[in-house]
Amino acid sequence: MDVNMKMPDLATNEGVELEIVRWLVDIGASIKRGEPLLEVETDKALTEVESIVTGVLRQIHAPAGAKVPVGAVIATIRVG
């Protein structure tokens, strides 16, 4: 099953787009729930975003440097 992971609501101010600083996992690599998947610059700080599921990273929908609104799909992870 493929799970779409969305940009979490990490901004202190509503409506702020969050910048993806870098991806910490390569496409095709395994990741566990709770492990850092990417780094994001919020309006407040640089922060790591954890994977919401355990699986294999299939696809990255927004590259490093992209500014993404909260709720946008950023990655697809294959579970099971």
Next chain:
Amino acid sequence: MSDKDRAFLLSLYERMVLIREFEDTVKFLFLEGAMPGTIHQCQGQEATAVGICAALRSEDWITSTFRGHGHALAKGLTAQELLDELFGAESGCCKGRGGSMHVGNMAKGMVPGIAIVAGGIPLATGMALSFKMRNEDKVVACFFGDGAIAEGAFHEGVNMAAIWNLPVIFVCENNLYGASTRIDLVMKNARISDRAASYGFRGETVDGNDVLAVLAAGRRAVEECRSGRGPVLLELLTYRRTGHSRRDPCHYQPKAEREQWAQRDPIDRFAQSLNLSAAEREEIHSRIQLELTQAVERAKAAPHPKASEITEYVFASPADRAIPPVRSQNPPEGRNSPARRLGIAEALREGIAEEMAADPAVFCIGEDIGVVGGWGGAFTVTLGLEKRFADRLINTPIAELGSFGVATGAAMMGMRPIADVQYGDFLFLASDQIINNAAKMRYMSGGTASVPLVMRAPVGATGRGSQHAQNMERYFTGVPGLKVVAPSTAYDAKGLLKSALRDGNPVLMFEHKLLYGSKGARSEPGAVDATSEIPAEDYLVPLGKAALRREGRHVTVLGWLLMAHYCIQAAERLAAEGRIDAEVIDVRSLAPIDWDTIGASVAKTGRVVIVEEGPKTGGVGAELAAGIAERWPSARIARVASPDVPVPFTPVLEDTYKPDAARIAAAVSAMIRSCA
């Protein structure tokens, strides 16, 4: 180790895993954007909640302040009722009215979580006071964080528990940070358990990441509390592995410190001491994860409250309680005499004595209220009652925040306290407990908690300058969950007090210093006669009802407390002059306002003069004026009130400050002239 012992220890382990997995599940639901609101989580602190709650019996109680999911699961609330609450569902433990910060379940010994950092401490003291007064063998474990130590409520609540030897375990989860601020920035002595000695009781610092050490300390504390040697302060050293709230990336926690504490993870350590294999651990974690996954699916599908139900659970309805009647064996005080003429102070004293005789749950709490050789409170209302009810006149330290919190906690446990302040101005100190706890508890608990609390406060400008004189009504009339009354006669005072005591909700009664009729050294210059014929039999004056004091045709004059008397004087003056026939209504119930009685008069006269002692801006009069204008748009409205200044001392200015009969009469005349 016996199988039974091992089964018990495994149950502790599983409970800790349940808390960790629950918190992680919720965290990822937030990251997915699937859950509303905010959360304060407790990953890394599981041993504190589980160790302490394992030392309690099911009939014991806990209070919680932040990071309450773990406390709730440890006390026996189910993951389902918590998840439902977090999703805002009607099936949540607080019917969706509380949310993450207020989880609790009155049937399982957990009052709704208090999200005011030290706000649960006086509450827990009051709960323990109720157990002691009823000779019940129960204890309260009061959870709070290191951040609570700096709040005044800690000092006041802990001190009262100490002086009365109450069965409270004050459980401080010291995770080194109050929100993002490290404790050494906010306390010179960062060893929190040292605080206990300064109040004269025992404190202990415990490794809060060792569940068995916490359990042992909890059992010692419970034993001391049950044998009358409480309270106890336990400082549990622990560490939060997650942000303060959901968007907190924890950059203020040094990496080395985080890693060091990760080595002391309470779940890993306990698994090692239990010699659990990796496979055994995996089995437990997977089983709990699966249960939680299923619970999440159910919670997502659980029905939410209907928008039309927004006003449910603000007040307890009378059907929830048995009304203690004044029985033949506890007859009214005046049974051997015909109706007597009493002042407000005497009538209140009589009403309190009758209710205390009829119901052992009724007690008085306040400063100087029952000191032998004292005054019976600032205005003699409780004078001499300590001779009859020595155990039920609780003299407090000068600590209004603490004492109102104690009263609220006792009320939640089924007592019927009457809490008073010497001067209404001091209600500002108590207002966190009144507004955030007493008034909201019913709602936040989804209608499962009740706070049958009566509060009394003297108000009015009486030669005491700015801080013993304010009319405080304005500050409390717009508080949902709170009823407010303001009697102007002795008859009303006694009847309203009894209704308030039997109502089952928080009721605040304002009394005017010039109306008490206090005698001797406590008599007031400039006092107005508010005495009434008090019937020999039991009677009530209903809450929520205004009183028509004088019928008239031309204009409606609204006042309460002292102003009700001045309004009548003004109306009589105008009547004597022969031109204006004014109707006077004693508003009496300030929350809720009796729009029926007021409306019937306004519909008849079409003109209203609202009279208030206190600044015109933002007063109760403004609410009355707006409410009348909305309901009867053609009515003419004027206000007579004090100028927007603090209450002055010097008599010439104080007289100017306070509306009087002449000013009221002038305003009424001006309105009639302008309509002519």
